[in-house]
Amino acid sequence: MDVDLDACIRGDKHAWDAFVGRWAGVIHAAVRRAFQGGRGAAARADVEDTVQDVFLRLVKDDCRLLRSYDANRASLSTWLTLVARSTAIDRLRRKRPPPTVPLEQGRHAESSPEPRSAGGPEVPLHLLSARQRLVMTLLFDEELSVAEAAGFIGIDEQTIRSTKHKALTRLREHLGGEKGISPGALP
Amino acid sequence: MPRDSQFNDDQLLWRQFTKTLPQRPAACPPLLELAGWIDGRATGPDAEAAETHLAECAVCRELVRPARTERGLRLAHWLQVGGWGMAAAASIAICVVGYQVGSGRPMLDTAAADAILLSEMSFGLLDGPDEGLLPTLQELSR
Numbered sequence: 001m002d003v004d005l006d007a008c009i010r011g012d013k014h015a016w017d018a019f020v021g022r023w024a025g026v027i028h029a030a031v032r033r034a035f036q037g038g039r040g041a042a043a044r045a046d047v048e049d050t051v052q053d054v055f056l057r058l059v060k061d062d063c064r065l066l067r068s069y070d071a072n073r074a075s076l077s078t079w080l081t082l083v084a085r086s087t088a089i090d091r092l093r094r095k096r097p098p099p100t101v102p103l104e105q106g107r108h109a110e111s112s113p114e115p116r117s118a119g120g121p122e123v124p125l126h127l128l129s130a131r132q133r134l135v136m137t138l139l140f141d142e143e144l145s146v147a148e149a150a151g152f153i154g155i156d157e158q159t160i161r162s163t164k165h166k167a168l169t170r171l172r173e174h175l176g177g178e179k180g181i182s183p184g185a186l187p
Numbered sequence: 188m189p190r191d192s193q194f195n196d197d198q199l200l201w202r203q204f205t206k207t208l209p210q211r212p213a214a215c216p217p218l219l220e221l222a223g224w225i226d227g228r229a230t231g232p233d234a235e236a237a238e239t240h241l242a243e244c245a246v247c248r249e250l251v252r253p254a255r256t257e258r259g260l261r262l263a264h265w266l267q268v269g270g271w272g273m274a275a276a277a278s279i280a281i282c283v284v285g286y287q288v289g290s291g292r293p294m295l296d297t298a299a300a301d302a303i304l305l306s307e308m309s310f311g312l313l314d315g316p317d318e319g320l321l322p323t324l325q326e327l328s329r
Contacts, residue, residue: 074222074226
C-alpha cells in the first residue's frame with residue numbers, strides 16, 4: 001500500500017493514519033530490536049514510548065524530518081528503520097547512568113578512545129581508500145569475522161580478504177616491516 | 188576472527204595508522220545518506236563519503252549494522268530460494284518447450300526411433316536392438 005507523504009506533510013489526517021498503519025510495524029520492530037527484545041512491562045513501555053517519539057520526531061517543526069525524505073535516494077523502509085533505531089539509541093543513552101569519565105553524547109560527538117600520538121612516521125591521510133579503511137575498521141576495531149564484514153558492506157568475502165591484503169601491504173610500506181611493527185614501537 | 192599472532196601484528200599495524208587520523212569524525216551525515224548506502228543506491232562520491240564516515244564513527248556503525256545485516260540475510264535468502272526457484276522454473280520451461288516442439292512433429296518417426304535406440308545403446312541401457320522393443324518402435328513410427 002502506497003502512502004501519500006505529501007498529503008501527510010500537508011496535514012491530511014487520512015493520509016497520516018494510512019502512514020501510521022503502514023509503517024508502525026516496521027518502526028516498532030526496529031525500536032524493539034534496539035531495545036534487544038523489549039520484554040517485561042517496563043521495557044515494553046519504553047518501546048511504546050519510543051515508537052511515539054519516532055512519530056513525533058517525524059512531524060516536529062512542520063514535518064521537517066519527514067520533508068527531508070527523498071524516495072530517489074533511499075527506500076522509505078530503510079530510512080524509517082534508521083530513524084527509529086537512532087531514536088531508540090538516543091533514548092537508551094539518556095537512560096544509562098552517567099559514565100565516570102564524561103563523554104559527549106549523541107551520534108555527532110563520538111570520539112576515538114585513544115589520544116592521537118605525537119611523533120612517529122608521517123602518514124598520508126589518504127593512504128587507504130574509504131573502502132579499505134572501513135574493511136580494516138570492521139576487521140581490527142570491531143573484530144568482525146570476514147563473513148560478518150562482508151555482510152555489513154554487502155560484498156563477497158573474497159573481496160574483503162583482497163581489500164585487507166592491499167591495505168596491509170600499503171600500511172607496511174609506510175609504517176612497518178614485512179611482518180608489521182613490533183609491539184614496543186607503540187606508546 | 189581467530190586471534191593468532193598474525194592477527195595481532197596486523198591489528199597493531201592498523202592501530203598505529205589510526206593514531207595518525209583525526210581524533211573526531213566529521214559530523215554525522217543525514218540518515219537519508221546512510222539509508223541510501225544501506226540500500227546500495229549511494230554510488231561514487233556519496234558511497235565513498237558514507238564509507239569514510241562509517242570507518243570513523245562507531246555510533247553510525249552501530250546504527251546501520253542491524254539494517255545491513257537484515258538486508259544481507261534477506262539477499263542471501265532470496266539468492267538461496269531464488270536459485271532453487273530459477274532451477275525449478277528452468278526445468279519446467281525445458282519440459283514445456285520440449286513438449287511444444289515435440290507436439291509439432293509426428294511422434295517417433297523412424298529416425299527418432301533409431302535415434303532412441305542408438306542413444307540407449309550408447310548409454311549401455313541396451314546391449315543391442317531389443318527384439319521386443321524394435322517392433323514396437325517401428326509400429327509407432329508408421
